[in-house]
Every structure is written in structure tokens, then in C-alpha cells.
Amino acid sequence: MITSKEFVERLKSMRPNCYMHGQLIQRDDPRMMTSMKDILMTFDLVDDPGYKDFITATSHLTGKTINRFTHIHQTVDDLLKKQMMTRVLSRLSGTCIQRCMGVDMMNALSVVTKEADDKNGGKTEYYERFKAFCKEFQEKDMVGAAAQTDVKGDRLLRPHEQADPDLYMRVVERNAKGVVVRGCKVHTTVGPYCDELIVTPCRTLTKEEGDWSICFSIPADTKGVHMLIEAANPTPRKAFPAEVEKHGIAHSVTIFDDVLVPWDRVFLDQDPQLGGRAALLFALYHRHSYTGCKPAYTDILMGTTALIAEVSGIEKEQHVRHKLAEMISIAELVYAAGIAAAHTATKASSGTMIPNVIYCNVGRKHAGVNIYHEYDTLCDICGGQPQTMPYEEEYADPKWRAYLDKYFARKKDVSPEIVHRAFRLAQDLIAGPVASNMQIAGVHGGGSPIMEDIAILGNYPIEEKKNIARRLAGIPEKEIKPKEPKK
Ligand SMILES: Cc1cc2nc3c(=O)[nH]c(=O)nc-3n(C[C@H](O)[C@H](O)[C@H](O)COP(=O)(O)OP(=O)(O)OC[C@H]3O[C@@H](n4cnc5c(N)ncnc54)[C@H](O)[C@@H]3O)c2cc1C
Numbered sequence: 001m002i003t004s005k006e007f008v009e010r011l012k013s014m015r016p017n018c019y020m021h022g023q024l025i026q027r028d029d030p031r032m033m034t035s036m037k038d039i040l041m042t043f044d045l046v047d048d049p050g051y052k053d054f055i056t057a058t059s060h061l062t063g064k065t066i067n068r069f070t071h072i073h074q075t076v077d078d079l080l081k082k083q084m085m086t087r088v089l090s091r092l093s094g095t096c097i098q099r100c101m102g103v104d105m106m107n108a109l110s111v112v113t114k115e116a117d118d119k120n121g122g123k124t125e126y127y128e129r130f131k132a133f134c135k136e137f138q139e140k141d142m143v144g145a146a147a148q149t150d151v152k153g154d155r156l157l158r159p160h161e162q163a164d165p166d167l168y169m170r171v172v173e174r175n176a177k178g179v180v181v182r183g184c185k186v187h188t189t190v191g192p193y194c195d196e197l198i199v200t201p202c203r204t205l206t207k208e209e210g211d212w213s214i215c216f217s218i219p220a221d222t223k224g225v226h227m228l229i230e231a232a233n234p235t236p237r238k239a240f241p242a243e244v245e246k247h248g249i250a251h252s253v254t255i256f257d258d259v260l261v262p263w264d265r266v267f268l269d270q271d272p273q274l275g276g277r278a279a280l281l282f283a284l285y286h287r288h289s290y291t292g293c294k295p296a297y298t299d300i301l302m303g304t305t306a307l308i309a310e311v312s313g314i315e316k317e318q319h320v321r322h323k324l325a326e327m328i329s330i331a332e333l334v335y336a337a338g339i340a341a342a343h344t345a346t347k348a349s350s351g352t353m354i355p356n357v358i359y360c361n362v363g364r365k366h367a368g369v370n371i372y373h374e375y376d377t378l379c380d381i382c383g384g385q386p387q388t389m390p391y392e393e394e395y396a397d398p399k400w401r402a403y404l405d406k407y408f409a410r411k412k413d414v415s416p417e418i419v420h421r422a423f424r425l426a427q428d429l430i431a432g433p434v435a436s437n438m439q440i441a442g443v444h445g446g447g448s449p450i451m452e453d454i455a456i457l458g459n460y461p462i463e464e465k466k467n468i469a470r471r472l473a474g475i476p477e478k479e480i481k482p483k484e485p486k487k
Pocket residue numbers: 101145146147148149150151152155156186187188189190251437440441444445446447448449450
């Protein structure tokens with residue numbers, strides 16, 4: 001394992017290929033340092049007695065102690081620890097822990113590469129390549145970005161039907177050295193500060209779409225890769241420094257301009273069926289990660305709601321208590337779905353544990369449909385102050401501070417500073433740049449709501465439920481075969 005300092009040194013040695021506000025930026029640009037703070041935390045906490053038991057794991061490939069964000073889940077306990085780690089660390093960061101993307105991709109590839117070799121009867125060596133890469137990923141303690149979502153053009157047309165075939169990432173050449181890929185992945189979280197871009201298709205594919213079924217990983221500064229960056233960083237504090245101002249998040253539009261991927265980094269090619277399987281598996285692992293991070297975010301919104309109610313003197317009001325009970329129900333039901341998904345996980349031929357598709361998806365769906373409702377609750381209890389309060393410079397000026405302390409006081413025994421701090425946090429959470437990131441991620445991260453419905457309906461035994469109704473109604477039941485999970 002490496003330290004966060006070593007990680008930043010490694011980033012600095014990479015070829016600059018990230019563009020932001022019209023400039024080519026360095027990977028350790030101060031704005032990126034804020035965006036990557038959560039990632040740095042995942043290196044820093046491995047020796048902390050309060051965290052190391054779940055942030056580290058034992059590699060099934062080397063037997064060495066590794067960061068859990070590079071681990072391939074071997075047991076139910078591994079899935080449970082990943083979920084718990086995600087909740088605990090996301091609470092500390094106040095945003096999204098970000099390093100889950102890479103580990104979710106690695107787990108998906110560990111399953112698909114082995115299934116491809118099994119299917120091809122030894123004619124391919126994807127799994128051996130993957131294991132060699134995975135060892136390197138673990139030894140170097142790498143951070144991976146999931147470059148999955150394509151730009152997708154006309155949403156109702158398949159990749160091979162698009163006016164421009166490059167609207168989904170595809171192979172444009174195969175040669176002795178490897179494959180040449182062209183396309184553009186979007187919303188790539190951690191793109192500007194990852195070691196590797198791990199790529200899979202983003203949807204199921206048809207038999208015409210062998211060239212679009214490519215899975216691979218390459219260093220993020222590979223020749224031909226260009227990244228256009230957006231960063232959602234909190235507003236820096238002037239009067240009331242706080243942890244929340246240190247953690248942001250950044251994404252990239254990731255352009256692959258005829259990029260050569262060497263064969264040892266190609267993990268699937270010309271197999272539309274398994275290309276689609278890779279897409280769904282990443283989404284599945286990622287939705288399981290959401291059953292950890294989303295409850296953490298509800299914890300943060302709920303804690304802030306309760307704190308604002310306390311400083312305002314309304315914490316015992318019945319409507320406030322009911323709203324808190326609702327938030328608790330959301331957080332704990334989503335978390336419980338992730339626990340259930342781990343306990344009913346199945347083992348892939350590679351030995352990797354695959355969490356239960358129904359529990360992961362219903363948990364993620366429950367989180368998604370409630371996300372704006374949770375913001376609504378915090379907004380309701382805060383009143384309008386998070387939007388209209390003066391800037392921190394006015395709090396830092398003793399002349400105005402005296403007025404602000406006098407007129408913004410709430411409950412008698414609560415100091416004005418605590419009131420200011422509580423509302424400034426609420427402002428960061430519901431009215432700042434990170435807020436919009438968390439809201440939109442809460443709906444679309446890991447796939448839009450419709451994709452969860454498709455996964456649920458495609459895997460749920462509705463026919464069994466109809467038989468329950470038939471029996472109760474006195475209608476003869478139909479014989480049904482048990483439903484296999486969709487591949
Ligand atoms: C903050 C954030 C972080 C993210 N991080 C990552 C990341 O790290 N890596 C990554 O790969 N992706 C990431 N994503 C992408 C995320 O998975 C996508 O946003 C999601 O899959 C939706 O894709 P889209 O944004 O292109 O929306 P669209 O595909 O345009 O979907 C919008 C809506 O259009 C409709 N629609 C779309 N296609 C169809 C269709 N075929 N038929 C009918 N209706 C349709 C649906 O109603 C859907 O909800 C991130 C997203 C966000 C917001």
C-alpha cells in the first residue's frame with residue numbers, strides 16, 4: 001500500500017492531458033486537490049486503528065495486505081465490509097467516497113474475463129491478463145475510474161445504428177500491438193486524478209456489435225486520451241473553517257482519440273453478449289456500493305436537519321420528529337437492502353462474489369426516488385436562511401459580526417457561532433456546488449431509474465406472484481420454471 005503523498009507524486013509524474021476553464025491543468029492543481037481529498041483519505045486511514053480492519057483486505061492473488069478499494073470480493077463478509085466501509089468513509093467526507101468506481105469495475109471484470117475464457121474453451125486468455133493487471137493494481141494501490149457511460153447519441157438507436165458509429169466507444173483497428181479505440185465517455189468521476197481508466201460498454205449489445213463490446217484498462221495519460229474537467233468543489237470558508245469545505249468531486253468528458261490499447265490490457269473483444277454482461281455487472285456492483293454511500297448521505301442530511309431543528313428550538317415538534325423518522329427509514333432500508341444483497345450473493349466461476357440483483361436494485365431505487373424528498377425535508381426545516389445569508393466576509397468583519405450575532409440568534413442557550421456554523425453547513429449541503437452533484441448523482445449515478453426498473457423486472461419472479469393470486473382467486477395455477485438471473 002502507498003501513502004497519499006506517494007499517490008500525489010505519482011499523479012504529478014503523469015502527462016498533463018486535463019483541461020479546465022480554458023487551461024491545460026496539472027493533476028495536482030489546487031482545485032483537483034480539493035476534489036480528490038476523499039481519495040487521499042482512503043490511503044491515509046489504512047493504518048488508523050479505527051478503520052484499518054475494514055479498509056484493508058487480504059489479496060486472494062498474492063496473500064498480501066491490500067487496500068479494500070483494490071480487492072476482489074471473495075466472501076459475503078467482503079461484500080458487507082465494502083458496504084460498511086463505503087458508508088463510514090462517505091460520512092467522513094461529507095460527499096461521495098469516489099474510489100468505489102474502480103473497485104466495482106475490477107470486480108465486474110474479474111467475473112466476465114473468466115466467463116469469456118470458460119465460454120471460449122481455452123482459446124482466449126482474458127482472465128490471466130486480468131489477474132496480472134489486478135496484481136499490479138493491488139501492488140501499486142491504484143485508483144481506477146469507471147469510464148463506462150458513452151455519449152450515446154440518439155437514445156433510441158443502438159450503437160451500430162447511430163449516424164456516427166463513434167457515439168459509443170468502439171474498436172477501429174486491430175493490429176499486432178493491440179486494439180485502437182475511438183469514442184467519448186462522459187461523467188467520468190475521478191477521471192482527472194485516477195491512475196487508470198477502466199472501460200466497459202454501457203449497455204447490452206446485439207450480434208452486430210462486436211466492435212463495441214470492448215473492455216480494457218489504460219493509464220489515464222495514455223497518448224490520445226483528452227479529458228475536459230468539471231469540478232464541484234465547496235465554497236472556501238473565510239470565518240468558520242470546517243471539514244466540509246475540504247471535500248469536492250470532479251468529473252471528466254473523456255475523449256479517446258484513436259488510442260492504442262496493448263493486448264495485455266484488453267479484457268474482452270468481439271463478444272457482444274459478454275460485453276453487455278460486463279455493463280450490467282459494473283452497474284450491479286455499483287448499485288451495491290450505493291447501498292453504502294447513499295445511507296451515509298442520508299445520515300449527513302438527517303444529522304443536519306436534526307441540528308438545525310435543535311438550534312432553532314423546534315426539535316421536539318411532531319412534524320420534525322416524523323420527518324426524521326422518514327429519513328431514518330430511507331437510510332436504514334437502503335442499507336438493509338445492501339446487507340440482504342450480500343447475504344444472498346452467488347459465487348461466479350472466478351470465485352468472485354456477485355451481490356443479489358434484486359436487493360441491490362430495489363435498494364438503489366429506494367434511495368433514488370427519495371433523494372429530492374430528503375433535500376426537501378432539510379430545506380423545509382431550515383427556512384430560507386441557507387440561500388440568503390450574508391457571505392462569510394461579513395461574518396469576519398467585527399462591525400457586521402456584532403449585528404449578525406444579535407439578529408441571527410435562535411435558541412437562548414445556543415451560541416451565535418453554532419447557529420452560523422449549522423446554517424453554513426446546511427447551505428453547503430442544499431445550496432452549494434456539491435449539493436447539485438449529490439442530487440443528480442442520487443438520481444442517475446449507477447444508471448438512470450429506468451435501468452433499475454429494467455433490472456428488477458428482468459429478474460423478478462412475477463409469474464410466481466400471479467400464481468399466488470390465481471390460488472387465492474380459485475384459478476388453476478400455472479407451472480413455472482425457476483427464473484435464472486439474467487446474464
Ligand atoms: C454525478 C454523476 C457521476 C457519475 N459517475 C459516473 C462514472 O464515474 N462513470 C460512468 O461511466 N458514468 C458515471 N455517471 C453516469 C450515469 O451512469 C449516467 O448519468 C446514467 O447512466 C444516465 O445516462 P445519461 O446521463 O447519458 O442520461 P440519458 O441516457 O440521456 O438518460 C436520461 C433519460 O432518458 C431516458 N432514456 C435514455 N435512454 C433511453 C432509451 N434507450 N429508451 C427510453 N428512454 C431512454 C430515460 O428516461 C433516462 O432517465 C455519473 C453520473 C452522474 C450524474
